[in-house]
Amino acid sequence: MAKQQLAMLIDAAKCIDCKACVLACKVANEVPDGQWRNWIKPADAAPAPGPAPRAKARFQPGACMHCEKPTCVEACPTGATYKDPATGEVVIDETLCIGCGNCIPACPYDARFRNELTRKADKCNYCPERRAAGLAPACVDTCPTKARVFGDINDPGSDAGALYLRNQARLTRVAAKTDTRPNMYYLGDPGPGDWGREAVVPASMVAMKRSAPVIKALVGLSGLGVLAMLGRQLFAGDSGEGDHKEDSDA
Amino acid sequence: MPRLHKRHDRSDIFIHWFNAACWLLLLLTGVGLIQNPAIDPFGSGYPEALRNLVGGGGNLLAVHEGIGLAWIAGFVLYLLVNFKGARFFLAEVFAVSPGRDMAWMLKKMVLMTLGPKALKLLGMDPSLPDQGYYNMGQKAFAQASVVGGIVIAATGVVMYLSDRTLGAEASGWISWAVTLHFIAVGLVFAGLLVHVYMAAISPEERPGFKSMFTGSVPDGYAKHHHRLWWNKISAGEE
Incomplete structure (x- = not known):
């Protein structure tokens, strides 16, 4: 059906x-x-x-x-x-x-x-x-x-x-x-039938829809950064400590 | 016994973990409230599944609103109990020394992902400029959390009042509140991923992570990671 x-x-x-x-x-x-x-x-x-x-x-x-x-x-x-x-x-x-x-x-x-x-x-x-x-x-x-x-x-x-x-x-x-x-x-004849206007999506909603992919990209980028750090932590073995100074250790 | 330096009050520790718990729950419920194919953050059946789990979108909204109001109340309580601590925190996180802090931030990002060799290849000294009570990474995320948090709370209250007290003439504001709420959460969340990694997973910051339970950090950690602060407290002790 x-x-x-x-x-x-x-x-x-x-x-x-x-x-x-x-x-x-x-x-x-x-x-x-x-x-x-x-x-x-x-x-x-x-x-x-x-x-x-x-x-x-x-x-x-x-x-x-x-x-x-x-x-x-x-x-x-x-x-x-x-x-x-x-x-x-x-x-x-x-x-x-x-x-x-x-x-x-x-x-x-x-x-x-x-x-x-x-x-x-x-x-x-x-x-x-x-x-x-x-x-x-x-x-x-x-x-x-x-x-x-x-x-x-x-x-x-x-x-x-x-x-x-x-x-x-x-x-x-x-x-x-x-x-x-x-x-x-x-x-039957309903009279003028072309009065429907344009659908208007408010600017705020347009902004929300347009920002969504940007936000997703930023979160993705941040996630990639974290994965890169995790990868370095797990596989590079050294965290860079000893190779550089974190602060001015006299 | 190693020398310890106090870093967080009990109220600071409480608000940190209370905020973390609220954020987790508000994120999980909030993402489920967005159901428009053009926006749905994961483009998945998550909102539908979560709504079915709690017996409808209306219930999910009520849960989200309840946790959100508790979150705001928690911060009000914190400000009442430890206003001095909050003022100290704000003064520290918004005090940026551009040259020193930008250099720290850029070098730290390369060090954490590519390592010191990458900086050396670029002909740069891999050692980091001294940092104060907070390093620039912590400051950047704290700034985003504070500004984002205020935007999220204010827009949340506008949405909460929308179908309770606000009239049709306010719907332009309400609609913008929805959009700003979404954008602010998205931006802070991007920073949150790095915050959670740096604090809880990266071994370097382990003493800092522990201090979010105990309240204090060992002398060596303070000296190594927050030299300007260490200088100040060491001078004060002499």
Whole structure:
């Protein structure tokens, strides 16, 4: 059986911008005031009445896209954020995350934020507590038009997998300047889909990555020096004593 | 009985070995906290294995933080008990006499690895310039340990407070704290390898090693390895 990849498929044509998903997520996950794990982006032009051509109502629900190539994971020094090999989810280990914030600018979709209460990185986690209880993620469950389908797109037997297979040719994704291959797919017209920015890894993390080989080389050099001294001690027989003066022995 | 000279107080001996034990544990746990393919010092499964051993990365972090706080508390205690000793130590290790000490350092490095013949081949006198209470090698490592230790402790506290009291506006500081913590530990560790060899494995420094348990060194060792100090204490005794 193919590896799992949990994903969200959204029929944008069914979205009515009611924001029930945004609210349900906030309540289910106790997201602090003023912070949100998901969003609905309206099209650039507001819908207008009158004869064609007129601005159509187009809405684009979104959140963490549990990317195939997550730049947030590359920005995390400890592996507190990682891509779960079993399910394909991008997970935050809250016990290990200290809230250094590296991953936040590294997400081209701005899906991450530093939770004001936990002081750790936060984002959509597909509601693991609900899934453990056999329920769908809160946003999926609450959607009145059933615009959202969640599941394993590698399992053709699942709703999400079947929908994904049937519509593969016309599914769209949000494009970002840094291609992270997101696992959030849209059916219908989700409006502008090229708003993703460049993934920014903070200068401090870049410095850490660049210094790593230098540090390794210095430690290696020091280790070689120690080996050279040990070799001389063991094999050269004399430590040089008597051959030179350590101090001015009169 | 050979004449002995006192070199370390009991509090000095305590802080040395307490520091050594903390460093060992903090290194072992700290390396396990770095898990990014671009940084992982050994590029191995070590972080994963260690995390499994203690029941997850969160536990490993808690252990590391606990030992780190104890390490800082140990130094605070030492400063309270023996502030005079700490001031003497700092004055000695940061007092560098450039000409004498650089020559000592360069010659010593050649002597220890290639031997006196290499210096003679270069037309240099293999005898070493006199050294004081500490030789330049000891001073260099002590300087790195002091400066590195302060950076490591300060950045460690910033990281510890990150998810306890600090807000999102501090995350730039926190991220730099992670980086500086890593670099400072790496640099001091490179020196630590030489320190451990020179002190514990090389036969020349055996009396110095023993003094880190007993507190004193024999007269001959003091005269041979720390002539300027020996001159001073000998003059004082007369």
